[in-house]
Amino acid sequence: MADDRPLRTSLRIGAALTPLAMLAAACGGGGGDPADFPDDNIEIVVPFSAGGPTDTVTRMIAEPMSEELGVEIIIQNVEGAGGTVAAGQVAEADPDGYTVLMHHIGMSTAPTLYPDLPFDPLADFQTVGLVTEVPMTIIARKDFQPATLEELISYVEANEDKVTYANAGIGSASHLCGVLLQQAMGVKLQEVPYDGTAPAMADILGGQVDFMCDQTTNTTAQINEGKVKAYAVTTTERVESLPDLPTTAEGGLADVEVSVWHGLYVPADTPEEVVTKLTDALAAALEDQSVIDEMAKLGTAPVEPERVTPEEHTTVLEEQVASWGETLEGIEAE
Amino acid sequence: MELFDNIVLGFETALQWQNLLFCLIGVALGTAVGVLPGIGPTATVAMLLPITFNFDEPVSALIMLAGIYYGAQYGGSTTAILLNLPGESSAAVTAIDGHQMALQGRAGHALAVAAIGSFVAGSVATVVLAVAAPPLARAALKFGAAEYFALVVLGLIASITLARGSAVKALAMVVLGILLGAVGQDLSSGTPRFTFGFRELYGGLEFVAVAVGMFGVAEILKNLHDPEQRGQLVGRVTNLMPSRADLKRIVAPVLRATGIGSALGVLPGGGHVLASYASYAVEKKISKNPREFGRGAIAGVAGPESANNAAAQTSFIPLLTLGIPAHPVMALMIGAFIIQGIQPGPGVMEQQPVLVWGLIASMWIGNLLLVVLNLPLIGLWVRMLSVPYDVLFPAIVVFACIGTYSLSQNAYDILAIAFFGLLGFVLIRCGCEPAPLLLGFVLGPLLEENARRALQISHGDPMTFVTRPISATMLGLAVVALVVALLPAIRRKREVVFSEED
Numbered sequence: 001m002a003d004d005r006p007l008r009t010s011l012r013i014g015a016a017l018t019p020l021a022m023l024a025a026a027c028g029g030g031g032g033d034p035a036d037f038p039d040d041n042i043e044i045v046v047p048f049s050a051g052g053p054t055d056t057v058t059r060m061i062a063e064p065m066s067e068e069l070g071v072e073i074i075i076q077n078v079e080g081a082g083g084t085v086a087a088g089q090v091a092e093a094d095p096d097g098y099t100v101l102m103h104h105i106g107m108s109t110a111p112t113l114y115p116d117l118p119f120d121p122l123a124d125f126q127t128v129g130l131v132t133e134v135p136m137t138i139i140a141r142k143d144f145q146p147a148t149l150e151e152l153i154s155y156v157e158a159n160e161d162k163v164t165y166a167n168a169g170i171g172s173a174s175h176l177c178g179v180l181l182q183q184a185m186g187v188k189l190q191e192v193p194y195d196g197t198a199p200a201m202a203d204i205l206g207g208q209v210d211f212m213c214d215q216t217t218n219t220t221a222q223i224n225e226g227k228v229k230a231y232a233v234t235t236t237e238r239v240e241s242l243p244d245l246p247t248t249a250e251g252g253l254a255d256v257e258v259s260v261w262h263g264l265y266v267p268a269d270t271p272e273e274v275v276t277k278l279t280d281a282l283a284a285a286l287e288d289q290s291v292i293d294e295m296a297k298l299g300t301a302p303v304e305p306e307r308v309t310p311e312e313h314t315t316v317l318e319e320q321v322a323s324w325g326e327t328l329e330g331i332e333a334e
Numbered sequence: 335m336e337l338f339d340n341i342v343l344g345f346e347t348a349l350q351w352q353n354l355l356f357c358l359i360g361v362a363l364g365t366a367v368g369v370l371p372g373i374g375p376t377a378t379v380a381m382l383l384p385i386t387f388n389f390d391e392p393v394s395a396l397i398m399l400a401g402i403y404y405g406a407q408y409g410g411s412t413t414a415i416l417l418n419l420p421g422e423s424s425a426a427v428t429a430i431d432g433h434q435m436a437l438q439g440r441a442g443h444a445l446a447v448a449a450i451g452s453f454v455a456g457s458v459a460t461v462v463l464a465v466a467a468p469p470l471a472r473a474a475l476k477f478g479a480a481e482y483f484a485l486v487v488l489g490l491i492a493s494i495t496l497a498r499g500s501a502v503k504a505l506a507m508v509v510l511g512i513l514l515g516a517v518g519q520d521l522s523s524g525t526p527r528f529t530f531g532f533r534e535l536y537g538g539l540e541f542v543a544v545a546v547g548m549f550g551v552a553e554i555l556k557n558l559h560d561p562e563q564r565g566q567l568v569g570r571v572t573n574l575m576p577s578r579a580d581l582k583r584i585v586a587p588v589l590r591a592t593g594i595g596s597a598l599g600v601l602p603g604g605g606h607v608l609a610s611y612a613s614y615a616v617e618k619k620i621s622k623n624p625r626e627f628g629r630g631a632i633a634g635v636a637g638p639e640s641a642n643n644a645a646a647q648t649s650f651i652p653l654l655t656l657g658i659p660a661h662p663v664m665a666l667m668i669g670a671f672i673i674q675g676i677q678p679g680p681g682v683m684e685q686q687p688v689l690v691w692g693l694i695a696s697m698w699i700g701n702l703l704l705v706v707l708n709l710p711l712i713g714l715w716v717r718m719l720s721v722p723y724d725v726l727f728p729a730i731v732v733f734a735c736i737g738t739y740s741l742s743q744n745a746y747d748i749l750a751i752a753f754f755g756l757l758g759f760v761l762i763r764c765g766c767e768p769a770p771l772l773l774g775f776v777l778g779p780l781l782e783e784n785a786r787r788a789l790q791i792s793h794g795d796p797m798t799f800v801t802r803p804i805s806a807t808m809l810g811l812a813v814v815a816l817v818v819a820l821l822p823a824i825r826r827k828r829e830v831v832f833s834e835e836d
Binding site: 049050052055056059075077078079082084085088113118161162164169170171190191192193194195198199201202203205206207208209221222224225227 | 376377379380383474475476477478479519521522523524533534536537602652656657658659660662665666669681744783787790791793
């Protein structure tokens with residue numbers, strides 16, 4: 001089979017490198033005794049482009065984490081296929097704690113959106129801890145008729161075949177929120193996918209599309225400047241940076257509750273000692289005042305200290321994989 | 335006058351010694367990463383971003399990051415001209431005539447013209463940015479999917495002029511490029527296309543890998559295939575600086591290109607990609623000797639380089655006035671804004687005048703620094719051509735592979751360089767040229783994406799392309815361009831008949 005070829009090549013390269021790796025280990029390089037972890041640089045793989053919200057959050061926590069662990073942290077952006085390329089790479093990495101994955105809510109939707117996924121988010125990864133949960137906001141072009149969330153619901157129901165909904169691509173947070181919104185309103189809207197948030201926002205600002213639901217990291221400035229109309233925030237409580245914006249529950253859409261949660265992962269079978277050290281460093285970074293301040297500017301906050309544990313992270317991941325599996329049934333990327 | 339006050343404020347900020355230093359570091363770094371094929375400005379800015387968190391003044395960070403961006407636009411032309419190795423889509427156009435000039439021993443001329451043209455264009459575009467940013471940004475928002483589609487159609491039709499030989503072969507190359515651009519996951523449905531089961535191809539083919547293969551590696555293979563041509567690479571290097579007559583010849587192209595580049599750069603949806611192609615097409619169309627193009631036309635270097643640099647400056651307009659990044663480097667700059675406590679968005683210009691005007695003034699200073707930095711380097715670069723080919727060729731291939739791999743750590747990109755190197759060699763042997771293929775590759779996805787998006791927004795009504803005035807005008811121009819392009823073909827047939835009679 002033609003498909004086998006590159007795989008076999010990479011195995012052969014791997015085999016050729018093994019003696020080198022053993023030599024490096026013998027010389028006291030990375031990957032030694034878990035008790036010595038970390039004695040080499042750690043790589044955090046970010047599955048999205050440099051400069052995006054996930055990348056920004058990673059770079060915020062990398063510096064205090066690196067101080068805590070006493071080694072350099074290198075950030076690699078490995079883009080593609082809704083983050084599954086990066087996750088696939090980390091799943092196959094050595095389970096020694098030197099390769100870490102930062103991923104968001106997309107980790108839990110991947111099994112449903114990509115049926116022939118080469119990894120299992122639950123079986124092939126060890127969770128390290130949750131990082132942050134970014135709220136989402138429902139916004140529209142400035143001259144869009146409805147003024148409140150209630151009006152938006154009735155307007156969309158009455159004009160189902162006219163309204164357009166923008167999203168930043170399949171599997172993006174805005175796409176997921178759109179699925180929830182449409183299910184809650186009982187409508188099927190014309191979705192307009194963009195290659196990322198920036199062009200989608202440009203078309204909302206230019207009045208080319210009607211509305212979308214996106215992370216506060218992208219929308220807060222535009223809302224506060226009055227360049228877009230904002231209807232609601234998708235969390236159970238209002239957010240500090242947008243105090244006047246009601247929640248979806250207040251506006252009559254209690255089913256639309258979603259936040260873009262981020263977490264750190266290492267390959268399964270990473271020694272427990274190593275995972276604990278990473279979790280502790282993450283927890284310390286999330287209590288760093290400068291991280292708290294920087295996240296606040298993005299309209300988000302670190303998760304509560306007591307929830308920064310592998311156990312809590314696993315619980316959230318399991319629950320989300322199951323619920324998105326139901327919600328997204330019939331919506332596949334391939 | 336408010337504008338005058340703002341400009342004074344900008345220069346006061348940009349001329350502080352530490353900001354001047356950061357500007358110099360930025361443009362020097364940018365030139366360096368532009369010269370090294372593949373190591374792009376995005377990777378450099380991403381790596382330097384954490385360092386800037388500790389800067390005292392946010393404006394210093396942004397001045398340096400911006401310097402890297404336009405410095406790289408500038409440096410990218412050097413390898414394109416000398417080694418036929420374009421590191422960015424705009425440099426692919428410069429390579430067409432620039433490398434021919436280098437082969438004729440006029441590499442110094444080409445580099446100097448590129449530097450001078452870029453400086454003039456960058457300076458004018460900075461003034462445009464200072465004077466007219468908010469209204470231009472509002473106008474750019476009128477560009478919806480239908481308008482982008484029409485613009486790309488116009489660009490593709492004009493691109494047939496990129497070929498120096500057969501128009502039919504050029505058209506075939508554009509179509510092949512569009513097909514290659516379709517590789518990867520479809521945006522609307524997520525369906526993988528032409529990926530043959532390889533997840534690494536889901537993100538599509540990497541532009542740098544295709545360009546390095548089609549231009550650089552294919553060129554090397556061609557040289558190895560024809561031993562007698564190898565001597566030519568060493569070239570007879572004539573005087574480095576262009577003559578007064580040369581300078582006179584580039585005045586009009588540079589000014590036209592500045593206009594084209596400034597206008598297209600404002601469009602956040604990929605306008606800057608088109609700038610150098612558009613300028614090349616225009617220059618070739620209105621030239622008295624269009625046959626000179628593709629054989630070392632000086633206007634074919636001056637135009638695209640100026641357009642590219644003008645667009646690089648005006649592409650800051652959507653960022654500063656709307657908070658919308660037109661380029662991954664600008665997305666990173668937004669990150670820098672946020673870390674420095676500034677919410678990028680429509681209010682930045684009023685709330686942060688020191689920052690915005692300091693940045694604008696620094697761009698003009700940066701452009702001046704680039705000329706001062708680069709003109710003396712030309713002699714050094716040109717000497718690179720006299721390195722023996724058995725050292726130069728392996729070095730080019732190794733640097734190109736390292737650079738390309740560093741973009742996304744995807745080993746498939748290296749395989750792609752090898753594949754497109756071979757393909758490029760075969761195509762050159764068949765008399766086909768790589769430039770139209772690259773244009774199709776860059777514009778194909780834009781064409782498809784915007785056509786589908788326009789139809790989604792109009793709920794499937796194709797009349798949206800002709801009922802929207804901007805779109806209708808551009809499609810009309812495209813039809814005219816097509817007719818004009820076909821007319822000489824008819825005329826040439828008659829010329830062939832006449833020459834046979836002679």
